[in-house]
Amino acid sequence: xxxxxxxxxxxxxxxxxxxxxxxxxxxxxxxxxxxxxxxxxxxxxxxxxxxxxxxxxxxxxxxxxxxxxxxxxxxxxxxxxxxxxxxxxxxxxxxxxxxxxxxxxxxxxxxxxxxxxxxxxxxxxxxxxxxxxxxxxxxxxxxxxxxxxxxxxxxxxxxxxxx
Ligand SMILES: CCCCCCCC(=O)SCCNC(=O)CCNC(=O)[C@H](O)C(C)(C)COP(=O)(O)OP(=O)(O)OC[C@H]1O[C@@H](n2cnc3c(N)ncnc32)[C@H](O)[C@@H]1OP(=O)(O)O
Numbered sequence: 001x002x003x004x005x006x007x008x009x010x011x012x013x014x015x016x017x018x019x020x021x022x023x024x025x026x027x028x029x030x031x032x033x034x035x036x037x038x039x040x041x042x043x044x045x046x047x048x049x050x051x052x053x054x055x056x057x058x059x060x061x062x063x064x065x066x067x068x069x070x071x072x073x074x075x076x077x078x079x080x081x082x083x084x085x086x087x088x089x090x091x092x093x094x095x096x097x098x099x100x101x102x103x104x105x106x107x108x109x110x111x112x113x114x115x116x117x118x119x120x121x122x123x124x125x126x127x128x129x130x131x132x133x134x135x136x137x138x139x140x141x142x143x144x145x146x147x148x149x150x151x152x153x154x155x156x157x158x159x160x161x162x163x
Contacts, residue, residue: 004046004118008089009035010078017159018097023071034068036075036121037089043076043121043133051113060111065145069105069135072119073149074098077131080123081153098131099158102150111137111144129153 011024012035019027024034036045047068055061077098079089087093111117118138125131130152137145 004044006035006037006044006046009037010075010082010089010095011035013089013095015094021071023067024075032067034071034075036072036079038079039120043072043079043123045072045075045119046116048116049113054113058113060113062107065107065111065137066103066105066147068117068119068137069145069147070100070103070149072121072135073133073151074100076121076123076133077151080125080131097154098151099154100149101152103147105145105147107145109142109144112139115139
């Protein structure tokens with residue numbers, strides 16, 4: 001399988017006040033630092049979980065896979081709405097922010113440890129405030145999980161609540 005790298009990620013440009021998510025916040029020292037970028041007209045997050053995130057020895061804990069799908073969803077919706085608003089990462093514009101309203105995961109195959117996981121997303125606008133991201137998680141060439149996330153633009157009530 002081709003070597004993939006996320007060069008420009010939406011999480012790199014989240015303002016500091018929302019860059020603390022345990023899954024994808026770049027400022028959370030204890031978090032996973034998930035990074036999501038464009039991959040053609042799809043979105044992509046690449047992540048190799050540390051050994052401690054095991055369910056059964058040799059295989060990844062399902063909750064972590066759900067976290068990957070969750071943050072890949074919020075990042076993908078933010079990328080898509082940012083582009084719809086006429087912006088790209090790096091042009092200086094502040095990206096939109098999303099929260100998860102609904103998360104559904106199908107665990108299709110055991111997900112092996114110690115290999116990079118690739119989340120590939122297809123983003124659909126339901127309406128400007130509400131988006132859906134269908135995600136497939138691959139371990140090398142094997143499709144291990146599939147998830148659907150419904151995202152809603154973050155209400156302003158979320159701001160300044162992280163202390
Ligand atoms: C930016 C970086 C942060 C990264 C975050 C990482 C991901 C996360 O962990 S986010 C944290 C977990 N999520 C949350 O805490 C969200 C908690 N929930 C809420 O705040 C609210 O329920 C919220 C904002 C999702 C929706 O609020 P609500 O008042 O219903 O908004 P409202 O404007 O009425 O609804 C928006 C749309 O979402 C829909 N919706 C709301 N909840 C759901 C749901 N569970 N499933 C599907 N659709 C839903 C509504 O039906 C509505 O759709 P439509 O306009 O078509 O009728």
